[in-house]
Amino acid sequence: MQDITVSRADNGVATLTFDLQGEKVNKLTGEVLKKLESVIDQLAVDTRVKALVLKSAKPGIFIAGADISEIDSITDEKDGVVKAEFGQAIINKLERLPFPKLAVIDGACLGGGLELVLACDFRLASDSKKTLIGLPEVNLGIIPGFGGTQRLPRLVGLQVGLELILAGKTLKGAQAHRKGVVDKCVPQAFINDEAEKFVSAMLSTGGVDALKRKRKKRGAMDRFWPGTSLVCWVAKKQLIKKTQGHYPAPLAALKVIRKTYQGNITKGLKVEAKAFSELVPTTISKNLVQLFYTHESLKKYTGVSSDIAVPSQVRQASVVGAGLMGGGIAWALSNKGIAVRLKDIQWGAIAKGLESAAEVFYKGVKRRKLSRVEAGLKLGLISGATDFSGFQSSNIVIEAIPENMGLKKKIFQEMESNCPEATIIASNTSALSISEMASDLRHPDRFIGMHFFSPVHRMPLVEVIPGEKTSPETIAATVQLAKRMGKTPIVIQNCPGFLINRILLPYVSEAVYLLGDGATIQTIDSIAVKFGMPLGPLALADEVGLDVGIKVTQILEQGYGDRMKSPPLFKKVVEDKELLGKKTNEGFYRYMDKHKVPSEKMMRLIKSESPNNSSYKPTTDVIRDRLILIMVNEAARCLEEGIVEKAEYLDMAMIMGTGFPPFRGGLLRYADQQGISGIVERLQQLADITSNRFKPASILIEMARLNQTFYK
Numbered sequence: 001m002q003d004i005t006v007s008r009a010d011n012g013v014a015t016l017t018f019d020l021q022g023e024k025v026n027k028l029t030g031e032v033l034k035k036l037e038s039v040i041d042q043l044a045v046d047t048r049v050k051a052l053v054l055k056s057a058k059p060g061i062f063i064a065g066a067d068i069s070e071i072d073s074i075t076d077e078k079d080g081v082v083k084a085e086f087g088q089a090i091i092n093k094l095e096r097l098p099f100p101k102l103a104v105i106d107g108a109c110l111g112g113g114l115e116l117v118l119a120c121d122f123r124l125a126s127d128s129k130k131t132l133i134g135l136p137e138v139n140l141g142i143i144p145g146f147g148g149t150q151r152l153p154r155l156v157g158l159q160v161g162l163e164l165i166l167a168g169k170t171l172k173g174a175q176a177h178r179k180g181v182v183d184k185c186v187p188q189a190f191i192n193d194e195a196e197k198f199v200s201a202m203l204s205t206g207g208v209d210a211l212k213r214k215r216k217k218r219g220a221m222d223r224f225w226p227g228t229s230l231v232c233w234v235a236k237k238q239l240i241k242k243t244q245g246h247y248p249a250p251l252a253a254l255k256v257i258r259k260t261y262q263g264n265i266t267k268g269l270k271v272e273a274k275a276f277s278e279l280v281p282t283t284i285s286k287n288l289v290q291l292f293y294t295h296e297s298l299k300k301y302t303g304v305s306s307d308i309a310v311p312s313q314v315r316q317a318s319v320v321g322a323g324l325m326g327g328g329i330a331w332a333l334s335n336k337g338i339a340v341r342l343k344d345i346q347w348g349a350i351a352k353g354l355e356s357a358a359e360v361f362y363k364g365v366k367r368r369k370l371s372r373v374e375a376g377l378k379l380g381l382i383s384g385a386t387d388f389s390g391f392q393s394s395n396i397v398i399e400a401i402p403e404n405m406g407l408k409k410k411i412f413q414e415m416e417s418n419c420p421e422a423t424i425i426a427s428n429t430s431a432l433s434i435s436e437m438a439s440d441l442r443h444p445d446r447f448i449g450m451h452f453f454s455p456v457h458r459m460p461l462v463e464v465i466p467g468e469k470t471s472p473e474t475i476a477a478t479v480q481l482a483k484r485m486g487k488t489p490i491v492i493q494n495c496p497g498f499l500i501n502r503i504l505l506p507y508v509s510e511a512v513y514l515l516g517d518g519a520t521i522q523t524i525d526s527i528a529v530k531f532g533m534p535l536g537p538l539a540l541a542d543e544v545g546l547d548v549g550i551k552v553t554q555i556l557e558q559g560y561g562d563r564m565k566s567p568p569l570f571k572k573v574v575e576d577k578e579l580l581g582k583k584t585n586e587g588f589y590r591y592m593d594k595h596k597v598p599s600e601k602m603m604r605l606i607k608s609e610s611p612n613n614s615s616y617k618p619t620t621d622v623i624r625d626r627l628i629l630i631m632v633n634e635a636a637r638c639l640e641e642g643i644v645e646k647a648e649y650l651d652m653a654m655i656m657g658t659g660f661p662p663f664r665g666g667l668l669r670y671a672d673q674q675g676i677s678g679i680v681e682r683l684q685q686l687a688d689i690t691s692n693r694f695k696p697a698s699i700l701i702e703m704a705r706l707n708q709t710f711y712k
């Protein structure tokens, strides 16, 4: 048994098969590349070979990419150039083999895998769901280093090449065919027959040229310098808009492609290797690689210890409350084939819930993510009710009614009487205590918090919150269901605000305190966005709705006292009722057709609330630190109290639940990179000039004393 085998048929067609021994996936490690080189060298001198077919023996995987741990181990540019040029040289050798080559892709063909097959003359892909093709390197803060920036744009044209490489997009077989990355997409069941036919066509006289002529011609923009220059200019503008310049890798890829697209590929490969080597040792790339590892480890996460039996799968679910969240949760369940009964007190609300689910499905149809029939079938899985009919066959009921303890407790008791004993009862509460909600239940062991984020179809995080009496089986089943719904669940211990709201709301409140200290709405938000946050805290408050946000700040104030005191301005806003954010067209901003301006009414309210006669004027650095360090301090406390198991999970939760900038690696990684003692010192300074809100968490003080970091 070998990692790479070659067989040769009587007709001269050799087949090279990848099957990394002892591994679930094929990857291009340094060792594998060496073996591949020796196989290619032998093929190069074998005069009996007329054509070569590249395949994988692993189901669902062609080649998943280069070995990420090897990429991660590169710590200087010199090493980066050596590694890139080593891979490039072997792939060049494959390209130069004196006979036509066909790659048969049935499964993931990503990064180095795609770079390898781009050196073949032709590519055939299966229509399997597992066939994913692309160059996702920018997601790890690097660029393709084995020729991807050279061969892909030359094959598919500049515009499509940039679109795929700069966004790190992956394509299914049919999409890859439409974009010209593969020559044909065929049903998985017939891929071997199709490969045989393709090889015959390749071997027929003039076959290779005839097959290449079938490819779509490249666009007119590709042929002349002004056209290519314009395409690159537009791509750069879009990139800057999308990333605010925080991610150097796509910009570097663009620069490499712009410089080398129309030139000699040998020179192009050198430029690519250099750019790759400059990116790979950067902190941003290392941060993104670490997040990739955490993401992978969360795929195996069960939320409980390994001796808990795997729960049986949810077949049917009910959702109570067909509002914004209930409609979204019903969509997420039916999208994965789970039948849903959607209950509300009024049919009008159910119709709205169904409409919002339908809208998401049909957007998917428009983007060709699913067919019209599939969308119809999925939507058909949701049925409505104003009573508890259908609840008897539900394995789980998810509650999403308004945030009111009394109302929720009442409905949980009704659910208990209307569901079988084994049914899990989950609440989507944003901040109410799970243990308190379960306190009147006969079976609190099957009660749990399952906190989705809005909009449900886009936000990947689910906080899974066990109460004091929740059983491990209930936790395991809830984690399993959330994963099946395509989400990333993380178990959070019950505390006011759970993890995300507990850390994020102080960011919003701090912005309001800053307004009181004389900073402007635009300055505060733009400093946060410049740091990398997807939205400034005040724009975020408007999105969520100030009434909703204020309720959570009040729960936090009750739970944590002075350090989370809800800003007095909030109380005025609620009284006003017209400044509730986007939903009333005015909050911190006034919303016009396509743009927003700071609300004058809100500014008057701020002035009347805080005349700000003091000489204290927060500078840019102070504003940034007040917004970010207030979160760091709370995150540290959460870790200290065991609200979340590990720093990695906390960082990932913040990225997935709030859009905290991935290039920074997470809040706690940011703290490590700034230096814990520096953070403590800064918090103390802020505490001295503002308030006790910034009193450093004891864990930070202790870590600074012992010179420790959150990550090894």
Ligand SMILES: NC(=O)c1ccc[n+]([C@@H]2O[C@H](COP(=O)([O-])OP(=O)(O)OC[C@H]3O[C@@H](n4cnc5c(N)ncnc54)[C@H](O)[C@@H]3O)[C@@H](O)[C@H]2O)c1
Residues within 6 Å of the ligand: 320, 321, 322, 323, 324, 325, 326, 343, 344, 345, 346, 349, 399, 400, 401, 402, 403, 404, 411, 428, 429, 430, 431, 451, 452, 453, 454, 544, 548
């Ligand atoms: N809106 C968010 O961004 C968000 C995010 C996460 C969690 N949550 C939480 O989700 C829950 C629901 O929030 P929402 O924004 O979807 O509210 P919503 O007001 O949009 O919807 C609530 C729905 O519940 C229905 N309802 C009220 N009483 C009911 C009852 N007794 N039985 C059945 N249905 C009833 C209402 O008719 C309404 O359709 C709240 O606990 C909220 O804190 C909200």
